[in-house]
Amino acid sequence: MRRHDHQTTQADLTAGAVLAPYLQEQAAEFLRSLRLHRENSAPTDAGTHAAEAAAGALRRSSRRIGGTLHTFRAALDTAWAEQLRTELAWLSGTLAREHAYATRLNRLLEALHALSGTSLPTARTGSGSDAAGDKERAALGVGAARAGALLERQLTLARTRAHSAALQALGSSRFHAVADAVALLASEVPLAAAATAPAEEMLHGPADRAEQQLLGAVAALPSDEAVEPYNEAQDAPWHRTRLLLRLHRYAHEVVRGAPDPVLVAPGRALDLHRDASEAAAAAASAARTPRIAPATAYALGVLHADQRHEVEAARGVFRESWPYATAVTAP
């Protein structure tokens, strides 16, 4: 209800009157998540899940505050906005790593199960003609089990390190300064003098520019023919598009009161693209472990190619779900 009022009466409001409630709401969410995270820092099972959920909420509000400070910096105390934004990017990046390693491991183990067929025992026909396929899948199965164990070891270690780094960050004086700044933001937003101008004048321009940057990035995405399927360096324009879509989403939330519903599916496709791209890189990296068995390396190769095909599939889904006709290069 509040959002609806906010949206319909926005034409009459000043930029500050639109921007401040959004930032204060996100700041309050940040502080609530931080409290929840502290209350659940004991390493019990339930506590771990609650702490993970709280860290996720902390990242979400950090990204929204940071994105808003960036897009609408002209209506804010610019130096303060840029500084807090940098610190929030550091924080959400640090917190994201643990989650990313956990997600990556799950994705890779699920893919390995699907590839080696161990998750689909009932689909087997049991007829004699399966013998050749069975032999190949059994060979893949041994390697897949070892590859899974290797990935689990490597990514669990990385995750544990990321967890320690996150806890260390949350106890640092650098973090306390961020938390203090957000607590101040929750009570009062340091607006620029220009924020007394009408919202339509001060906020719609930056929001439109965020949208134009997204449209420009999408239009500049290379076609599939121009891309080498296994060259992970060429994923960069897609990753950049993902970040621009996120900035656009937050700007839309500020100005219209809610994210643009037509960009939900493309955004999800770009998330999957990023996940598959990083999972493929993790498989390739595991394959460079010294002294692994050939069967393990083989399974990691299959896994790498599988995830690279997921990357391409995600691009296809992005193109199909992208709502604007002009801006996407045909596959």
Add this chain to the structure above:
Amino acid sequence: MRRHDHQTTQADLTAGAVLAPYLQEQAAEFLRSLRLHRENSAPTDAGTHAAEAAAGALRRSSRRIGGTLHTFRAALDTAWAEQLRTELAWLSGTLAREHAYATRLNRLLEALHALSGTSLPTARTGSGSDAAGDKERAALGVGAARAGALLERQLTLARTRAHSAALQALGSSRFHAVADAVALLASEVPLAAAATAPAEEMLHGPADRAEQQLLGAVAALPSDEAVEPYNEAQDAPWHRTRLLLRLHRYAHEVVRGAPDPVLVAPGRALDLHRDASEAAAAAASAARTPRIAPATAYALGVLHADQRHEVEAARGVFRESWPYATAVTAP
């Protein structure tokens, strides 16, 4: 011109008058190819190419004669037809193997080049952000080179053996009996008494049954959801469909004077499906070579997955190009 007359006046002809010219034409083609093959058996470069082309033509006419003997056996001396058909299947199978190994090696080496990017040096941007991708592609490159050498060794050996087996077969008394039977066929087709009935009565029924078997096989193809992507044993229904499509094509040639043009693209897709399926199996088999380096096994894993995705892509092309709406399970 001849074909056109053949087609338009067929309604008035007996089954024998339609069947005999087709079989005699194919038998003449068989004998011509055999002569060409013998004239080019010296292992010079030009001779090798001419011999390969002649072997291909020999296989094509063998398949057409064999398929026709099978589909229209009721209009022919049945025992003779079944016996010659079995011998022609042996011959075309023996001759096909050498060609298949050569095709498979080419396909796998081309895929390896594409995967390791060595065939696309100009597409590199050279910017600093390529470093991670470069490292992965370089790692894949070393393994890809070794995997290529391994596949080349294994498939060239298999091809050489298949070549010797084909030459041995062509010099055998078993083959001379086949060639004699085809020479007889070129001058006189051993028709059944029933072949004096009108072509429409005797030939359209069997041709329709060949089509129904194809449609039934296509309708029974499992959906992609029911299939485990890396289970090569589950390719069998597609391979069977490919053979039924071939039988239908030859029956169409006999009865209508030309293959059905709407089935050219689906047929090509099933050929690609078979090629990719066998290439994937060859990569998996090479990965089971004892004492290979992990980098080699990794590249073979990537290659295996890549070819399995080609298998799925070929199924997609088949579904898209299949001209009848009812009979294909949705992807």
